[in-house]
Amino acid sequence: MIELDGIALRIGGRPLLSEVNAQVDNGEFIALLGPNGVGKTTLLRAICGLHPIDRGTILLDGAPSHDLSMLERARRVAFVTGDEVLLDALSVREVVSIGRFPYHRWWQWQESERDEDAIAAALEAVHMASFAQRLFSTLSAGERQRVWIALGLAQSTPILLLDEPTSHLDVRVAHEILALLRRLAANGKSVVCALHDLNEAAAYADRIALLGDGTLLALCEPTALLGGSLLERVYGIGMELVRLPGGRLRVFAG
Amino acid sequence: MKPTLKIIALVALVPACGAASLLVGSTPISPVQIAQQLAHPHVPGVLNDIVWQLRLPRVCIAAVVGASLALAGAMLQGMLRNPLVDPYLTGVSAAAAAAIAIAVIAGVAASATPAIGFVAGLAAALLVAALARRGGGIDPNRLILAGVSLSTLFAAVVTLVIIGAQSQGYASTILAWLAGSMAGRGWHDLAGIAPYAGVGGLLALASISPLNALRVGELRARAVGLDVARAQWLILGASSLLAASSVALAGLVGFIGLIVPHFSRRIVGSDARALLPACIAIGAALCMVADTVCRRIVAPAELPIGVLLAIIGVPVFLYLYLRPASGAARSSGL
Numbered sequence: 001m002i003e004l005d006g007i008a009l010r011i012g013g014r015p016l017l018s019e020v021n022a023q024v025d026n027g028e029f030i031a032l033l034g035p036n037g038v039g040k041t042t043l044l045r046a047i048c049g050l051h052p053i054d055r056g057t058i059l060l061d062g063a064p065s066h067d068l069s070m071l072e073r074a075r076r077v078a079f080v081t082g083d084e085v086l087l088d089a090l091s092v093r094e095v096v097s098i099g100r101f102p103y104h105r106w107w108q109w110q111e112s113e114r115d116e117d118a119i120a121a122a123l124e125a126v127h128m129a130s131f132a133q134r135l136f137s138t139l140s141a142g143e144r145q146r147v148w149i150a151l152g153l154a155q156s157t158p159i160l161l162l163d164e165p166t167s168h169l170d171v172r173v174a175h176e177i178l179a180l181l182r183r184l185a186a187n188g189k190s191v192v193c194a195l196h197d198l199n200e201a202a203a204y205a206d207r208i209a210l211l212g213d214g215t216l217l218a219l220c221e222p223t224a225l226l227g228g229s230l231l232e233r234v235y236g237i238g239m240e241l242v243r244l245p246g247g248r249l250r251v252f253a254g
Numbered sequence: 255m256k257p258t259l260k261i262i263a264l265v266a267l268v269p270a271c272g273a274a275s276l277l278v279g280s281t282p283i284s285p286v287q288i289a290q291q292l293a294h295p296h297v298p299g300v301l302n303d304i305v306w307q308l309r310l311p312r313v314c315i316a317a318v319v320g321a322s323l324a325l326a327g328a329m330l331q332g333m334l335r336n337p338l339v340d341p342y343l344t345g346v347s348a349a350a351a352a353a354i355a356i357a358v359i360a361g362v363a364a365s366a367t368p369a370i371g372f373v374a375g376l377a378a379a380l381l382v383a384a385l386a387r388r389g390g391g392i393d394p395n396r397l398i399l400a401g402v403s404l405s406t407l408f409a410a411v412v413t414l415v416i417i418g419a420q421s422q423g424y425a426s427t428i429l430a431w432l433a434g435s436m437a438g439r440g441w442h443d444l445a446g447i448a449p450y451a452g453v454g455g456l457l458a459l460a461s462i463s464p465l466n467a468l469r470v471g472e473l474r475a476r477a478v479g480l481d482v483a484r485a486q487w488l489i490l491g492a493s494s495l496l497a498a499s500s501v502a503l504a505g506l507v508g509f510i511g512l513i514v515p516h517f518s519r520r521i522v523g524s525d526a527r528a529l530l531p532a533c534i535a536i537g538a539a540l541c542m543v544a545d546t547v548c549r550r551i552v553a554p555a556e557l558p559i560g561v562l563l564a565i566i567g568v569p570v571f572l573y574l575y576l577r578p579a580s581g582a583a584r585s586s587g588l
Contacts, residue, residue, distance in 0.1 A: 050476055074479030081473065089524040090469060101467050101478040106460050109527050151470070155478060 001026050002047060002077075002159060002190055007056035009042055016042055020056070020216045022209060024192060026158065029185035030219075031201035032194040034211030035235055040194040041081075043211070044161045047192070048079040061158055074102035077159040078152035082145055082167060092139070092147050093132040096122055099154030122153035126180060142173035149177065153184075160184060162193040166200060178204040198251045202226055210234060226251055257528045260521060264535035268317065271539040275313045275546040276305065280553060311440045313542055315503050318444065319436070320510055320541025322451050322500040324533035325458055326493035327511030328518065332465040332526065333489040334394045341497035341511035343401040344490070348408035349378030350501040355415040355428045367431070368443055372450070372502035378404060379494035383487075391483030392490065433558030434507040436545055443503060451499035457492030458530060464488065465526040509563040510537055513571055 007020040016039045024030050032040050045051035047058055049065060058065040060076045068076070078099070099122065100115045111119075123129045126146035131139070136147060145165055152160055162181070166174035174197075182204050185191045192209075195201045201208050202222035210218040210225060212234035218225055225231060226249050232239050235253070242250045255263075276288050281304055283291075291297070291305040326341035342348070353374030354367050362370065382404055386397035412432070419425045464485035467475040476482050500507065514537045515529070521536075522528040541559070548557040 048477060050473065069479075070476070070481050071479040074477065079477040081477075089519065094525065095470060098467055098470050098474070098478060101463065101475075101480060104463060106463050109462060151474070151478075 001059075001061055002192070003057075003059035004047070005057045005059070007043075007046065007058065008054040009039060009046055009051065010054050011039075011042055011051075015054075015214065017211070018055075018215055022216055022219050024159075024190045026190055027185055027188050029182055029191045029204065029206050030193070030209050031205035031207075031222075032192055032209045032211065033196075033198065033201055038211045039214075040211060041163050044079065044163055044192065044194060047159075048077045048161055049073045050079065071102045074155060074157075076157055077161060078155040078157040080148050080152040080160065080162040080165060082148060082164060090136050091132065092128060092134050092136055092150075093119065093123070095136050095147055096150045096154050099151040099156075102155060118154050118156050122150040125153055125184070126150045127176075142169050142177075145169060145173070145177060149180070158188070159190045160192075162191070164194050164196065166195065166197065174200065198226070198231065202249055202251070223249060257522055257525070261528055261531050261535070264521070264532050264539075267539040268535050268542075271542045272313050272317065275316070275542045276309050278546045278550055279304065279309055307440065311444060312436050312545065315436050315439050315444050316542040316545040317538035318448065318451055319500045319504045319507055320514075320537035320539070321534040322454065322496040322537075323507060323511035323541075324514035324518070324537025325455070325530060326496040326500075328515035328526075328529055328533045329458060329461055329465065329489050329493045331515050332468060332524075332529075333486060334397065335468065335471075336394070336398070337516065338512075339398070340508075341493055341500070342405070342506075342508075343398065344382045344494055344497070345378035345401050345404040345408065346375035346494060346497040347501055347506050348405035348412070350375035350498070351432055351506060352408040352411040352415070354431055355412050355419070358424050358427050358431075359415060359419050359422060368447065368502040371505075372447065372498045375498035375501050376494055378408070379490070379498070383490055383494075389483065392486040397490075430558070431505040434505040434560035435548075435556060435558050436504045437556050439503060447499045447502050450495050454492045454495030454499060457488055457495070461485070461489045461492055462526045462530060465530075469524060504559070506560055507541070507563070508560045509567050510541060513567060514540060516571075516575075 002022070002024040004020050004022045008018040009016045020043065032044070034040050042051050046053050047065070049068075049070065060068065060073065063076070065073060096119050097111065097115070100111065100118060103115065120129065123132055126149050128143065128146050128150060131143065136144065139147065149162070149165065152162070165177050169177065178200055181191050181193055185206070193205070205222060207219055208222050208225050209216060210230065217234065218230060226241055231251070237253050240252045242252065244250060277283065277285060283301060283304065287301060288305060291302050294302070295306055323341050327339070330339045330341060330343060331337055350371035354371045357367055357370045382397065382400045383392060385400035386392045388396065412428070416425050416428055419428060464475075464480055467478055467480045468482075468485070472482055497511070514533055518529055518532040518536055522532045544559050544562055548559050548562050551557055551562070
């Protein structure tokens with residue numbers, strides 16, 4: 001569970017977000033939406049301790065984040081980002097095994113049985129078990145994204161944060177990843193995922209968190225958000241709402 | 255071959271190369287005689303003196319120098335995620351060279367120069383680290399810029415001192431030190447420096463897990479709980495101690511700290527649990543062999559080890575890395 005109470009964030013000295021209050025329950029999948037530069041990535045980084053907070057309190061499963069050591073925090077929350085780095089020499093399994101870092105002291109270099117199980121389960125969850133010995137550098141963008149998610153899963157945390165995991169991916173791979181996140185939430189994880197595609201968010205998330213005007217404007221079920229005018233105001237563009245025969249909603253901009 | 259077997263094979267190289275080095279010298283000594291002298295360290299005699307006071311300390315110094323430089327190079331390359339980095343990046347060698355050059359023309363006793371080089375090298379590393387400081391950690395780009403800038407400044411000082419020293423006849427002494435050599439070094443020098451190299455080695459052990467986490471980038475390493483700032487200071491401290499120890503023992507021995515980590519990565523991969531032991535073994539073995547060749551190739555004179563390593567090593571390195579990549583080479587990521 002994540003609880004945000006009066007969070008304010010700065011970036012480069014200027015205020016970015018203020019008065020962000022939210023609660024994400026166990027087993028819930030939250031899609032984090034908002035225009036470019038509104039603070040989605042920074043908020044995710046702040047939740048997992050990678051960006052300082054200016055004011056407010058973050059509770060991770062009931063514990064104040066600032067009271068946790070970096071290792072303790074990494075055992076509660078995993079952060080998945082798609083930023084590219086050179087990893088030429090690493091196999092897929094080696095990348096995923098780094099997710100076990102929080103469970104080792106500096107002199108504990110050997111993987112335990114629990115580590116091996118967690119790595120195998122993480123690879124299995126993203127359907128990359130057969131790629132374990134492949135070089136990371138030889139993977140496609142979608143496969144790499146799944147490996148980064150597996151790294152986060154190997155951390156065995158109750159909270160999973162993801163920064164635009166479907167960007168640059170084709171429709172099928174994006175669907176697979178979102179369906180995977182949906183399953184992870186169904187199994188009890190708190191999943192918060194920054195997305196750009198409103199329809200992806202509406203189709204998979206339990207609730208949508210909308211950032212705009214320097215704060216959290218809404219945290220509600222997709223139907224409640226898609227039907228109103230708030231999205232048009234935040235994105236500054238007209239939107240048309242279409243209800244499909246099955247009852248699902250689709251939004252089209254313009 | 256499994257990584258563990260590869261490490262065992264590489265570690266076995268060290269005593270093998272050490273034994274071979276002990277056999278080579280101006281006085282022919284058979285393997286049996288060497289073994290007898292090693293088994294009886296306190297028996298008076300010429301052979302005992304040659305083995306225990308001349309050859310063995312030199313072999314040990316070569317091993318420490320090679321292992322230290324290779325280890326420091328691997329750690330800095332891993333921390334900065336830059337394969338072009340070598341242990342002298344932090345200005346250790348340039349500052350030591352400048353300090354020793356000044357000490358030589360100032361008439362400081364030769365026995366004091368290793369200590370002067372060590373202190374100056376470590377001080378330069380601290381200065382570079384202070385200049386590269388950002389927040390609580392170290393900015394890799396600032397570290398490289400500060401290291402290169404200060405090294406250039408110290409190199410200019412060395413050049414000035416050499417120009418001035420020519421008239422006083424000291425230039426050859428300074429140049430010999432700059433070219434790197436273990437000639438004239440003994441147990442006393444090793445005993446003075448070994449504790450610092452030992453501390454550097456222990457800090458390197460503590461750097462294994464951080465180095466592995468840093469392989470996926472600084473941001474992800476922080477996300478899995480690594481205190482990156484603390485890891486950077488740890489790695490920088492360890493590599494500076496190791497590089498300064500090496501400079502104090504043998505002057506400027508280039509090439510090993512840059513190239514051995516590359517070769518080691520080709521053999522055992524980039525996992526620091528295997529990479530660091532492999533660097534220690536290959537660095538020690540290479541330095542022992544090179545020093546032995548330097549002692550004999552133009553006997554009774556000696557070739558500077560840095561010169562030999564560059565003449566032989568650079569073409570080999572270029573051949574290995576500029577030829578079309580094989581499957582194994584590609585998989586090493588180099």
